[in-house]
Amino acid sequence: MLRAPFSIHAAASLAPFTLPFPAPLRPPELSISFAILEPTMNRNPIKLAARAAVTALGFASAVAFAHGDVTPQAVDTSKLPPLAAPVDKNPYVGNPEAIKLGSSAFNQNCARCHGLGAVSGGIAPDLRYLPTDQPTDEYFKGKVQNGAVRNGVTYMPAFKDVFKEEAIWAIRSYLVSVHVED
């Protein structure tokens, strides 16, 4: 069960995200999740909790998405070594401060589409599977700066006016820290 640790991690951070939803909606949603799980569940409570978390997360991100745009949150990178010039390779990989900051920045700016804890609910790619090499560093930076717009449709917004480059590398460091091999 490679995925279980990620699901459990995600479950831990689920609470703050479910809070803004109207309280009366929550119990039925949860029972629906469990009803869907019932036929396939085995009796292992950890697996059950992990699956419930994934189902609830998918629902949470779908609701967040349906509620439209969330204002992008600027990221305070003052605790990271500043960059003198733009770079094409992640300068913070493995840096615990960057990973912590990146996790928070990700959950505020990216999770509504890419999933809490980077576990995708299916709306946008699951970024845990992105390769961790340098060409992907470069691709990642470009994608976050420019977003994904095709035929006038914005699939992903551009973040170049929101984030300093340091913030982008912090998020990249976080995603590398939760990387899963395909």
Ligand code: HEC
């Ligand atoms: C509004 C939803 C949305 C938000 C918010 C969003 N993304 Fe995306 N992202 C997408 C979608 C949809 C795609 C797939 C785009 C496509 O089809 O070209 C994508 C693609 C990507 C890719 C390319 C993945 C690949 O496998 O090629 C990266 C990297 C990425 N996003 C990073 C981020 C990061 C980091 C953030 C937060 C700073 C973010 N995204 C915020 C929707 C979003």
